[in-house]
Amino acid sequence: MLRNISKVSTYQTPFKQIYSFSYYANLDLSCPYPSFQSRDLTITHTMHYITKPPCDPKIMTFGAFHTDHLLEIDWSEKMGWSRPQIVPFKSFSIHPFAACLHYAIECFEGAKAYRGANNSIRTFRLNCNMYRMKQSAKRLSLPDFDGAELQRCIEQLLKVDRDWIPDRPGFSCYIRPTLIATEEALGVRASSRARLFVVLCPVGPYFPSGLKPVRVFCNTSTIRSAPGGVGGYKVAGNYAPTVLPLKEVQKIGFHQNLWMLPDGLVQEMGVCNLFFFQKNEKGEKELVTPMLDGTILPGIMRDSILEITRGMGKFKVIEKKLYIQEVIESIESGRMIEMFGSGTAVSIQPIEAIGYNDKIYEVKYDTKLNAGELSHELFDLLTNIQTGAEDHKWIKSI
Numbered sequence: 401m402l403r404n405i406s407k408v409s410t411y412q413t414p415f416k417q418i419y420s421f422s423y424y425a426n427l428d429l430s431c432p433y434p435s436f437q438s439r440d441l442t443i444t445h446t447m448h449y450i451t452k453p454p455c456d457p458k459i460m461t462f463g464a465f466h467t468d469h470l471l472e473i474d475w476s477e478k479m480g481w482s483r484p485q486i487v488p489f490k491s492f493s494i495h496p497f498a499a500c501l502h503y504a505i506e507c508f509e510g511a512k513a514y515r516g517a518n519n520s521i522r523t524f525r526l527n528c529n530m531y532r533m534k535q536s537a538k539r540l541s542l543p544d545f546d547g548a549e550l551q552r553c554i555e556q557l558l559k560v561d562r563d564w565i566p567d568r569p570g571f572s573c574y575i576r577p578t579l580i581a582t583e584e585a586l587g588v589r590a591s592s593r594a595r596l597f598v599v600l601c602p603v604g605p606y607f608p609s610g611l612k613p614v615r616v617f618c619n620t621s622t623i624r625s626a627p628g629g630v631g632g633y634k635v636a637g638n639y640a641p642t643v644l645p646l647k648e649v650q651k652i653g654f655h656q657n658l659w660m661l662p663d664g665l666v667q668e669m670g671v672c673n674l675f676f677f678q679k680n681e682k683g684e685k686e687l688v689t690p691m692l693d694g695t696i697l698p699g700i701m702r703d704s705i706l707e708i709t710r711g712m713g714k715f716k717v718i719e720k721k722l723y724i725q726e727v728i729e730s731i732e733s734g735r736m737i738e739m740f741g742s743g744t745a746v747s748i749q750p751i752e753a754i755g756y757n758d759k760i761y762e763v764k765y766d767t768k769l770n771a772g773e774l775s776h777e778l779f780d781l782l783t784n785i786q787t788g789a790e791d792h793k794w795i796k797s798i
């Protein structure tokens with residue numbers, strides 16, 4: 401029998417994401433469910449301290465070395481969150497059916513801590529990483545947690561491994577929080593078990609001899625992220641499919657892919673957000689970055705650059721839908737002043753050339769600075785906030 405539908409209800413789509421305000425404006429780190437608490441943290445110190453690598457940028461490369469300890473917290477549907485534990489660094493034993501291994505039910509973060517004056521440890525906007533990780537976890541139906549509590553546990557881990565935080569300029573300690581689905585059964589569904597862990601690695605400067613401009617290739621055949629997809633979240637499944645396209649562009653002499661949609665809508669470059677500093681058709685200077693439409697990762701560096709440049713008040717700062725045709729037109733007509741990417745690992749990444757439709761479009765840069773003036777200034781400003789002696793609202797000294 402057909403039922404008479406007399407009432408039509410409306411609903412709000414949960415994943416509509418167009419941000420015309422800072423993604424990090426309202427950092428609600430709370431959790432509606434019982435979370436783990438940093439006051440319950442237990443610490444087991446290692447009996448076998450690892451020999452630290454020398455602070456040599458050629459040796460201390462990104463992700464090559466781990467510190468002496470890690471933080472781990474387990475979750476299960478039945479028991480909720482376990483007590484957080486800092487334990488000697490170890491390998492995990494994982495069931496071959498674990499959901500993260502099959503369906504990429506996993507999200508992660510990337511933040512940095514720096515050695516400050518008086519031997520202090522400076523974390524840079526770690527609360528933003530906590531906020532972003534909560535959004536990624538929710539999108540994958542992984543358990544939510546109190547971000548402020550996780551931040552406190554990470555601060556304790558940094559204290560335990562403080563001797564690993566290099567005190568040389570340009571060096572830092574990379575923080576990698578990760579949340580994986582560990583249910584021991586095959587099947588695409590919300591996992592009934594999960595593990596949150598945080599590892600640290602000491603890293604040297606991304607570019608040992610200062611900034612280094614890259615050549616990027618506009619990939620018209622591979623898409624990183626589509627509308628309605630998960631490009632706006634830091635979920636593991638976004639990364640594996642980019643490895644082959646990266647290898648392919650490297651074979652033809654480029655360093656990175658510039659990701660865009662088939663209609664030319666510009667998104668990101670490799671694992672960086674993009675910025676274009678140009679003169680508009682009226683001759684006014686403007687800094688343009690693709691708007692957060694849900695397909696772009698809300699970079700913390702991106703957000704920082706927007707706030708810094710808006711504060712400078714020297715030129716317009718615009719977040720908008722940006723098409724590659726507009727970028728190329730600006731380069732061809734000589735209006736493009738600088739192009740650069742941004743991200744935690746690299747800070748600022750100047751771009752010297754864009755390959756698009758069999759042509760290479762180059763933008764001049766200051767060969768002494770190895771960057772444009774603005775990218776260089778931003779690099780210095782950010783480095784100073786991160787590693788300088790001054791207090792700053794984005795720095796938490798521990």
Ligand SMILES: Cc1ncc(COP(=O)(O)O)c(C=O)c1O
Nearest residue numbers: 671672673697699700701743744
């Ligand atoms: C895809 C992608 N875009 C952009 C970024 C830059 O983000 P952030 O500035 O927070 O490091 C990253 C790095 O995490 C990334 O993985």
